Amino acid sequence: MQIDLYGGFGEKGRTSVGLGDAHTxxxxxxxxxxxxxxxxxxxxxxxxxxxxxxxxxxxxxxEDHIGGLSWLLSRGFRGLIFMTRETLGEAAEMxxxxxxxxxxxxxxxxxxQIKLFSPGETMHVGQxxxxxxxxxxxxxxxWFHIDNxxxxxxxxxxxxxxxxxxxxxxxxxxxxxxxxTSYADDAISxxxxxxxxxxxxxxxxxxxxxxxxxxxxxxxxxxxxxxxFAIHQTxxxxxxxxxxxxxxxxxxxRDLLRQRLATAVDWSDGSPFPDCPLLTVDGMGxxxxxxxxxxxxSAQGLPILxxxxxxxxxxxxxxxxxxxxxxxxxxxxxxxxxNVAIWTGAGRPAALGHSCSQSGLRDLQAxxxxxxxxxxxxxxxxx
Ligand SMILES: [Zn+2]
Numbered sequence: 001m002q003i004d005l006y007g008g009f010g011e012k013g014r015t016s017v018g019l020g021d022a023h024t025x026x027x028x029x030x031x032x033x034x035x036x037x038x039x040x041x042x043x044x045x046x047x048x049x050x051x052x053x054x055x056x057x058x059x060x061x062x063e064d065h066i067g068g069l070s071w072l073l074s075r076g077f078r079g080l081i082f083m084t085r086e087t088l089g090e091a092a093e094m095x096x097x098x099x100x101x102x103x104x105x106x107x108x109x110x111x112x113q114i115k116l117f118s119p120g121e122t123m124h125v126g127q128x129x130x131x132x133x134x135x136x137x138x139x140x141x142x143w144f145h146i147d148n149x150x151x152x153x154x155x156x157x158x159x160x161x162x163x164x165x166x167x168x169x170x171x172x173x174x175x176x177x178x179x180x181t182s183y184a185d186d187a188i189s190x191x192x193x194x195x196x197x198x199x200x201x202x203x204x205x206x207x208x209x210x211x212x213x214x215x216x217x218x219x220x221x222x223x224x225x226x227x228x229f230a231i232h233q234t235x236x237x238x239x240x241x242x243x244x245x246x247x248x249x250x251x252x253x254r255d256l257l258r259q260r261l262a263t264a265v266d267w268s269d270g271s272p273f274p275d276c277p278l279l280t281v282d283g284m285g286x287x288x289x290x291x292x293x294x295x296x297x298s299a300q301g302l303p304i305l306x307x308x309x310x311x312x313x314x315x316x317x318x319x320x321x322x323x324x325x326x327x328x329x330x331x332x333x334x335x336x337x338x339n340v341a342i343w344t345g346a347g348r349p350a351a352l353g354h355s356c357s358q359s360g361l362r363d364l365q366a367x368x369x370x371x372x373x374x375x376x377x378x379x380x381x382x383x
Contacts, residue, residue: 001151003176003381007031007043008354010361010376012309013064015354016043017155017178018053021148024126025049027056028144028155032067032098034286035313042068044378051076055115055125058083059157060141061090062213064355067098073107074100082115082123082130086140086245090215090238097287117142119169119247136160136168137332138216139242145172151383154346156180158355161338162190162331165219165253173347176383181353182309182333184360185367190331194224197328200305201226207275208303211290211316214238214281217308217332221279222260223253230265230274232289235281269293273302283308285315298324308332340367350383 001021008015013033019026032041050072056079058066069081069091083091095104117123119134119142127148135141137158144155152174159180161168171177201208212218218231218239231239242248243257267278269289278293283306285294294315297304304325310316319325333355334342343351351371353361361373375381 001148001153001383003153003383004045004049005352005375005377005379005381006045007033007377008064009352009379010358012182012355012357013311014041014043014068014377015064015157016045016068017354018045018049019128019146019153021127021150024128024148025052025054026125026128026130026146027053029059029065029157030056030068030072031062031064034063034098034284035311042071047075051078053077053079055080055082057130057144058087058091059143059155060135060138061087061094061215062138062158063094063098065157066091066094069109070095070099070103070107073109074103079113080115080125081109081113082117084118084140084142085116086138086242088114088116089241093214097282131172133169133171134167134248136163136166139166139245139248141216143171145174151175153383154178156342158182158332159334159342160332161334161342163220164190164194165223165257166216166248167250170345171342174349176350176352177343177346179339179342179351179353179371180333181339181356181361181364183329183331183335184356185336185363186329187336189335193329193331197305197307197330198224198226200326200328201277204303207273208277208305209273209293209297210277210279210305210307211283211285211294212279212281213283213308214288215242217283217330218279219243219257220330220332221307222257225260225277227276228263228265229277229279230267231278232280232293233266233268234289235279236261236264236266273297273300283316284310285319291315294319336364336367339364343368343370
């Protein structure tokens with residue numbers, strides 16, 4: 001089986017991996033890279049390879065995994081698009097924010113192209129058997145295990161083994177695992193990080209701004225907010241939909257989140273900031289209501305807490321660099337020890353890491369001896 005690293009290797013963003021043999025070619029995710037310009041915004045897959053694809057599998061609707069889907073269609077992709085119902089539900093919004101508007105307009109997803117699946121299902125494309133499991137990262141998020149009869153590859157996509165709200169299924173054994181190394185060798189547990197955030201929130205009782213992505217993280221944060229909080233009014237329906245998802249949560253967590261959402265205050269653009277934590281989308285200030293909210297909060301001196309990845313050339317990064325925002329990671333990717341556990345569970349196979357710089361991979365390699373720290377976007381390998 002040939003593995004084509006089209007994006008997200010030695011870098012964070014535009015995550016995309018091709019798998020192929022003489023009979024079948026599939027693509028796993030097609031993300032964009034926030035902060036990159038021109039062709040670098042998209043995966044490095046060539047047009048001829050795009051036209052050859054039988055299918056693309058989308059792990060979840062974050063921009064670094066789905067943002068290039070309309071672009072892929074504009075370059076001639078005509079295969080099947082596998083995603084979960086929840087991912088499909090968030091796809092249009094994400095593409096509206098991160099895709100080229102002319103691609104969205106001129107190359108809509110044809111309903112016949114879409115094949116819905118639920119994490120836990122097994123699918124077949126040509127010679128490939130594709131098993132899936134829950135990622136623990138967002139509602140409807142999935143990892144993939146691909147078997148062509150000669151080799152087995154696990155693509156973790158984004159996974160959150162230590163989520164306080166979502167469930168992640170263990171990944172099966174394989175010959176090669178593509179790990180989510182977003183956090184390199186960061187060993188601080190989710191529990192410790194959540195305590196740091198609770199302390200920060202307690203120290204800012206008269207209001208603060210928390211920019212977040214639309215899915216996943218809002219629920220993680222809602223679970224630890226100590227009291228009254230506000231959300232941008234457009235988030236309520238999306239969060240309610242995520243809470244409805246079957247199987248994503250332990251039952252008690254679902255009830256807690258439902259209660260928390262019922263007490264949340266609706267906030268709208270331009271209104272005075274509330275005297276409680278306010279959640280707005282997105283997490284980088286590069287799209288959605290966060291663009292204006294971060295600008296105003298920053299001008300008014302409202303405390304801002306960033307909890308996710310803050311790429312260069314984004315408003316969130318500028319606020320952080322100018323010390324107008326605090327950053328405390330709320331883990332939605334594996335810590336060092338969690339990645340070691342995933343790799344061990346997969347049978348200690350050869351490993352690649354996506355969503356991480358090469359220096360970050362070298363740090364992690366001390367704990368994951370079979371991690372390839374040299375593979376970068378544009379490389380091709382075989383198992
Ligand atoms: Zn993600």
